[in-house]
Amino acid sequence: MTASERRAALDARLNEGFAEFDGMILGERERAQSEADEAGSGVMSGGGSGGGGGADGSGDGSGSSSPMIIASAPEGSTGGGIMPAGNASRQGDFSNNNQPETFPVPEDIPNGNNDDVVARQLREAAMAEPDPELREKLWDEYRAYTGLGQ
């Protein structure tokens, strides 16, 4: 095996780890969301949408008995629950030129206008997943979560 083949194999293992990790975290967030729903709140604190408190000081605390939402990223900020789909980097960040490719959405999947936070994250993870097998698993999770085909 050449050095570049070895590197490709190691990179593939890294990517597999990423997909596994994303699934684990999304599962946890889904569980936390269900618990929040059961407790009578429709809002999850993690800023999956990345749209809460911004530089204008307008923290988004709507829909929750809690006064605020933490970890809701200002638009374009790194982190804040945004799936790794190449969000804009800031000066002082290292540049990330590894913008993931996005893959086409299966035909049976509707547009995501009505997606909630978890569904949107599943959709984005599936669209960014290069491994076709893992990608299909993520779409299956999306279908199960949104009740498609039931």
Place this chain on the structure above:
Amino acid sequence: MLRMFKPLFFLLLMAGVSACSTQTVKSTTFTPIESDDEGLVEEELLDIGIAIFEPGLDDIPRNREELTFSDVRMAETYFASYNLAGALQNSGNWGVVRVVPGDLSSSDLAITGTILQSDGETMRVQVHVKDSTGATWINKEYEEVVSKYSYDPRMRRSEDAFQGLFNKIANDLLAYKQRNISREKVLNIRTVSQIQFARDFAPQIFDDYVEEDRNGILQVKRLPAQNDPVINRIQDIRERDYLYVDALQDYYSNFVRQMETPYTEFRRMSYEEVMKMDKLAADSRRNMIMGVAAIIGGIAATQSNNAAAYWSSPVILASGGWLIKDAFSKGDERQMHVEALAELGNSLEMEIAPQTIELEQRTITLSGSVEAQYEQWRELLADIYANDIGEATSSDL
């Protein structure tokens, strides 16, 4: 002559003690959160990590031990950290604000704190803020004493009774940044935190990118090359790290929401009990001092040559006795309030402790899985690096 005035002196002393009883002035003003007037550029926003506060159970003064419930205090550590995060996030002066359970070395700004006192009436916290280079911004004790109106349903704002304290911390942080931190410093802090994260995952590559100066401040020695594939991989990992921390925010958010109502009610009732207890303790202490002073004065009066003082001595002695008896009685009454408070605290502990334990267990489980995954990634990055070095070496030959 001097002996003649001795009883009078003791009576004046008693009056003086009475007049010197402490009065706590409570502020009903609320510290609002301040926002930076100058338009902030997104690239200059610093992200903040807040470690779960320390419970400070080893630092509780003896006279406050009976008012402190360890399980309630543990829950308060999450509540306080979360409310501070809320103040900072709502100020709009910062990037992403996250409550995190462990290492803060790759946060632009790291906040640690210890709860020193929390009894419904007073909250005191020690707060330490430093940036990723290791420079301390704030190391200060904050205290807020609230009035009964903070718990009055008609007067209550939507914020927590002690939100003003967290707003003060957030305002101090902004003031420090405005006074001392230039745009260049902000960018340097961000670069150092990025390198710190990279060092954690690939120390063999990034260890010599920063070095500590003689003041213990990290200085950037070199920067990664543009298009460095290792940096791209590490950036991918960092995005996952953000996701993990966001999952933890969900845990904390749910926990705080669950505890908020019973905890606020506990603090309201605790406030009333603490007020009564403090008043009784002060009255008891004052009466004891006055009683002892009266008895000493009465004894002195019996030795006096002054007829008026001599004949008043039984009255002074009786008054002293009555004051001492009343001091003991107030002490007993205070004990009843201690017991009432203990009942309240135990009741809340029974409600809150299982939730705290569950939160801690879930955090440990998730952190364990995440750390195991991170360890694999560290090994893979090391293998990739070794492979690249080998390739570079062989191509050099």
